[in-house]
Amino acid sequence: MFESPLKSNARNAWSESQEELSETEPVSPVSKGTRGKKKKKRRQQPQQQQQTEKRSVSAPQLCAEESFDREDEQSEKRYTDYDEPIVRGIFQIGKKSHDVLLTSMRVTWSPIQPETPTGELTVRTEYVELKDVFGVKVKRRRSAGQETGGTLLGITLFQCKKKGPKLKDHAIHFNNMSVDHCEIWFKKLKEILSSFQNRPKSLKVFVNPASHKKEAYQIYRDDVAPLFQLADIKADVTITERKGHAFSILKESNLDGYDGVVVVGGDGSVAEVAHGLLLRAQMDAGRDTDSMFTPVRATLPLGLIPAGSTDMVACSVHGIRHPVTAAMHIIMGHHQEVDVCSFSCLGRLLRFGFSAMFGFGGRTLALAERHRWMPPGQRREFAVIKTLANLKPEDCELSYLPVKKVQTETLDPEESWTTTRGLFLNVSIMAIPCLCSMAPRGLAPNTRLNNGSMALIAAGNASRSEFIKHLKRYNSVNNQFSFSFVETQTVWAVRLRPRSQSSWSDDIAEDNGEYDSKNTPIISSEGAYPWNVDGDLLEVPSELLIRLHPQLLTLFGVDIEEAEEAHIKCSCI
Numbered sequence: 001m002f003e004s005p006l007k008s009n010a011r012n013a014w015s016e017s018q019e020e021l022s023e024t025e026p027v028s029p030v031s032k033g034t035r036g037k038k039k040k041k042r043r044q045q046p047q048q049q050q051q052t053e054k055r056s057v058s059a060p061q062l063c064a065e066e067s068f069d070r071e072d073e074q075s076e077k078r079y080t081d082y083d084e085p086i087v088r089g090i091f092q093i094g095k096k097s098h099d100v101l102l103t104s105m106r107v108t109w110s111p112i113q114p115e116t117p118t119g120e121l122t123v124r125t126e127y128v129e130l131k132d133v134f135g136v137k138v139k140r141r142r143s144a145g146q147e148t149g150g151t152l153l154g155i156t157l158f159q160c161k162k163k164g165p166k167l168k169d170h171a172i173h174f175n176n177m178s179v180d181h182c183e184i185w186f187k188k189l190k191e192i193l194s195s196f197q198n199r200p201k202s203l204k205v206f207v208n209p210a211s212h213k214k215e216a217y218q219i220y221r222d223d224v225a226p227l228f229q230l231a232d233i234k235a236d237v238t239i240t241e242r243k244g245h246a247f248s249i250l251k252e253s254n255l256d257g258y259d260g261v262v263v264v265g266g267d268g269s270v271a272e273v274a275h276g277l278l279l280r281a282q283m284d285a286g287r288d289t290d291s292m293f294t295p296v297r298a299t300l301p302l303g304l305i306p307a308g309s310t311d312m313v314a315c316s317v318h319g320i321r322h323p324v325t326a327a328m329h330i331i332m333g334h335h336q337e338v339d340v341c342s343f344s345c346l347g348r349l350l351r352f353g354f355s356a357m358f359g360f361g362g363r364t365l366a367l368a369e370r371h372r373w374m375p376p377g378q379r380r381e382f383a384v385i386k387t388l389a390n391l392k393p394e395d396c397e398l399s400y401l402p403v404k405k406v407q408t409e410t411l412d413p414e415e416s417w418t419t420t421r422g423l424f425l426n427v428s429i430m431a432i433p434c435l436c437s438m439a440p441r442g443l444a445p446n447t448r449l450n451n452g453s454m455a456l457i458a459a460g461n462a463s464r465s466e467f468i469k470h471l472k473r474y475n476s477v478n479n480q481f482s483f484s485f486v487e488t489q490t491v492w493a494v495r496l497r498p499r500s501q502s503s504w505s506d507d508i509a510e511d512n513g514e515y516d517s518k519n520t521p522i523i524s525s526e527g528a529y530p531w532n533v534d535g536d537l538l539e540v541p542s543e544l545l546i547r548l549h550p551q552l553l554t555l556f557g558v559d560i561e562e563a564e565e566a567h568i569k570c571s572c573i
């Protein structure tokens, strides 16, 4: 059936605004050559050509094999290499009429030009691969306020284009006012596009309206939803009302009809949704999460639209903090397997996640959380400065399972653990690189999204100034690990048991004199130690076990090698 007028106002407005683009940029030029002498027999005089053009406009050629004579077949081969032609016709692209051919793999077009007196003709053939096309729409001109009908102008293809590290949408207009002509092209293109299996058709979307500068909904509405509509993706949107809202929906709802889950927010939202998806998978598979279970993979891929303040997970999987790039990865169905950690205490699963920090990282977050009344940037800077001022090492027993040791030895797993006891300013465990503007190469630059291992980065006891130098190097070209007190390991599992007598509640006691007047709630529980797990505060009463689970989750995105350039400098230290 001939679709259109476009279904929603938003879509109409979007599509019609594309009509303003009178000239289409050239896309993927394939040949600039001379097709003169060889093609002489086929070349028509301008009058003949006009007739052909008129005929094609009212009657597009469906390219059944028998519809081409031998010579035509040869010329088609030149266009398509090996691809069978499906339909061929004439469209105006930009200001010129073009001979346009659809095959199952691409749309190819070349301008129809009169022959020169010498018979030489330079033809610029261009094409767009259908694997890069995510939408096709009928293009109509409508007057202001008109919602249906309108003059048919042709069809528009929407292409996903790579520009540096970004993905962008790009419209290519094929103008032809014949309804029959456009109908055939539209139907054929739709058929091909709907056959791409990885591309989602229905998504569950969570938008956290409280993320960062409270712009998540606007980002979704303006940058993402119109692209989903162009790609004919149905989006079931929940605007979360509180922490844990997305988690409870994922735990309890029927997710059968969805091809993926999308979160619009920051790392805290991503962590909540990733944990929800993974926990749901364990529940569905009957895993006992109160034991040393082997987790099953999440069934649905997760898309991340960055709208938070750090967006480390989104940056690690897209290489850039750019909502349109993130949306295009979802639409095109780019899948990236990602390693995930589980965090358990006393044999019980606390949560799934990507990264954890103990010591400086945990204390800073705990302090920032207690000052939620401050604006986010100010709160973080305050917490970093205050924690640095009170910098104290943690007395811990740190054990880890190094990757090499387990691979090369067939020992009892317990004997493979390496254990050290000592004072640590900070201990980080990261399953993914954790790229962010403050650490453009990543907090763990030597780990990859799915290399089957985690980075353990332990900063031992050192002076405040040495520790600050180490932190500052995350935002510079110098190696942040080339300090004698910093040790890195590639590991499969980590156990950390704090042995300090003083828990982080001591920091609160120190802090209370100054901040009681603000009525800041004390969120610590006696004897619990603060961990920063994906930007979320996790209070752990005793030893925490962190295990790596290779490729447990699929994200929409690609593995990137290059980090986003740091545009924002960290001014807090």
Ligand SMILES: Nc1ncnc2c1ncn2[C@@H]1O[C@H](COP(=O)(O)OP(=O)(O)OP(=O)(O)O)[C@@H](O)[C@H]1O
Pocket (backbone or CB within 6 Å): 208, 209, 210, 211, 212, 213, 240, 241, 242, 243, 244, 245, 264, 265, 266, 267, 268, 269, 270, 272, 307, 308, 309, 310, 311, 312, 376, 535, 536
């Ligand atoms: N309506 C809401 N009001 C308050 N908090 C919410 C709401 N919906 C979700 N949350 C919670 O807000 C927390 C923080 O959100 P999020 O991570 O998206 O933003 P952020 O903290 O600004 O960004 P980042 O984590 O990248 O620094 C999440 O843990 C999430 O569960």
